[in-house]
Amino acid sequence: MTANIPDIVIGRLPIYLRALSRLAVEGHEVTSSHELGRRLGISSAQIRKDLSHFGGFGKQGTGYQISYLVEQLRQVLKVDQEWEVALIGAGDLGTALMHYKGFSDRGFRIACVFDNAPQKIGKKIGDLDIHAIADMQSVIKERGIKIAMIAVPAEKAQEVADKLIEAGVQAILNYAPMTLNVPGNVKVQYIDPVVNMQRMTFYLV
Amino acid sequence: MTANIPDIVIGRLPIYLRALSRLAVEGHEVTSSHELGRRLGISSAQIRKDLSHFGGFGKQGTGYQISYLVEQLRQVLKVDQEWEVALIGAGDLGTALMHYKGFSDRGFRIACVFDNAPQKIGKKIGDLDIHAIADMQSVIKERGIKIAMIAVPAEKAQEVADKLIEAGVQAILNYAPMTLNVPGNVKVQYIDPVVNMQRMTFYLV
DNA sequence: TAGATTGTTAATCGATTAACAATC
């Protein structure tokens, strides 16, 4: 069942989930594919088609009960639990990620931080000790961590990724501005703000 | 010519540009669609097809001269110039963005910062003064700024976006975890790390 | 020349949309 669902559909589910949570916060209890589509700039047909891969979550004539759909999407995406995440890199970006409040209620918790600057190792960041990268693999193996965020300079990113994967990490959010080379069973997502900016300048006058 | 190029093609060009720059740093002078494709996990046919929208940049038998292709892609994407960018929000994330060194050699410079916390206004961040959001529109109009990064809480993001657009901004990089409602002539790109993480957990065991 | 690689065309593949019966 899981096997033949297009990546592009999975990619939209977090957007639906985010919009639905927002609707709930705004006090709505029920919504429709049309309302959701209008908010997101997506056709209602696409939303219904996407959701139908996982079951019938709505009711003809009335639409979707938001709390129920949120619960179902959380289950589908496996964020009805809290994932422990390893953060590699305790620079400006790593620090901002540590302080970010938005992870916990959406399924994630930064559980350990690594850096290799001697002056940082042993210091605290938030309420976590910064560990040496030399200890990274043992900590990740011991705690069974499956997800990591890479926030180190581009030159170090591939090396860090290789070690993470060797230690059992299967999902990497890479903030370093480069494409990683990983085996087929490892998922990578990229965040590079400059890429996002360069996708817009083309359209400017 | 510009009009009928698919967005999805434009979206890949910054990735090509990034990889080509990296190849150049590594000392390569020439590459091929096969080599680039191998590095990026993209088919060589797709790379050739994408590039062919903008002209013939390669040579049969030998491939692409990297410096020339980089130059051409920079022109296509309009990042052969430095764009002034407005940053709204001087919290942890805004501060990390201010300190980020990676903008300038890829076409962007943060030219002004805004926040509405009284204790921040007037303080320096990097070598820029933090201005009040009340001054945002006049500064943006005066300097003719076309690009902004939103790094404020979700509740404020739409309001900030509306003001930016009214002041003439045409491209927004939105770090707030919500979809913005904007007119058709305004481009928006989104960065929400939780969305990226939730796109991977589905595939974890 | 022989080998390699481009740019492009046609074929294939996959995603989106339109439409509507079912039904709340």
Added chain:
DNA sequence: TAGATTGTTAATCGATTAACAATC
């Protein structure tokens, strides 16, 4: 009941890939 909206099928649309002549 009448109106609204789902879930799904078929049609359309668009993107990717395969293949190859051109040519460096």
